Amino acid sequence: MTVFHTRAIIEIAGSPKKFVEDTMDLLLKDMDDKEGMKVTKKDKAETKEFERVFSTFTEVEVEFKNMDALTQFCFDYLPSHIEIIDPDRIELRNEELQDFMQDILIRLHKTDMSLKDAIAEKQLHEDANKILIKNAISMALKDGPLPTSEISKATGIKEENLQAILDFYEENGLVEQKDKVYSLKKKLK
Numbered sequence: 001m002t003v004f005h006t007r008a009i010i011e012i013a014g015s016p017k018k019f020v021e022d023t024m025d026l027l028l029k030d031m032d033d034k035e036g037m038k039v040t041k042k043d044k045a046e047t048k049e050f051e052r053v054f055s056t057f058t059e060v061e062v063e064f065k066n067m068d069a070l071t072q073f074c075f076d077y078l079p080s081h082i083e084i085i086d087p088d089r090i091e092l093r094n095e096e097l098q099d100f101m102q103d104i105l106i107r108l109h110k111t112d113m114s115l116k117d118a119i120a121e122k123q124l125h126e127d128a129n130k131i132l133i134k135n136a137i138s139m140a141l142k143d144g145p146l147p148t149s150e151i152s153k154a155t156g157i158k159e160e161n162l163q164a165i166l167d168f169y170e171e172n173g174l175v176e177q178k179d180k181v182y183s184l185k186k187k188l189k
Helices: 019-035 066-078 093-140 148-155 159-171
Strands: 004-014 037-044 048-050 052-062 081-086 175-180 183-184
Touching: 004 019, 004 066, 004 175, 019 037, 019 052, 019 066, 048 159, 052 066, 066 093, 081 093, 093 159, 093 183, 148 159
Parallel strands: none
Antiparallel strands: 004 052, 004 081, 037 052, 048 052, 175 183
């Protein structure tokens, strides 16, 4: 029944420590319940902290009934390393290789689309935040000039963050500063 005998390393990093350890335990339990594969050995490392992030890994030996199960394992658990212990030689029919490559391509396309969607959504949020900040500063300065500290209070933006924004607006002719007091130079768009 066993076609592939492998050794793999599964890594998890995050915070808090209990979350990392519980997640590793869930992954290992999930592996035990997967069809088409059998975990024959688990060697779990101690969780360690690196700059407030906890990390652990487990070395597993797994037997797979076919290449599809091995491929599914790689996509489901994203091992950081995998070694095929046995067999030392693999013969594939053209159709098997095509199916394998097609599975990879489908997953890559899905990942690519998800990434592009996330980038577009991030850009929308950034653009909306820029508009909100411009509106908040414009509203704060509509009745007249204010020092940075007062603009900060009116907008809720920390002074150290606000200063960089005001400097940018000043460089681009949107606000002007005189004696550490800012005023609208022209309506912010």
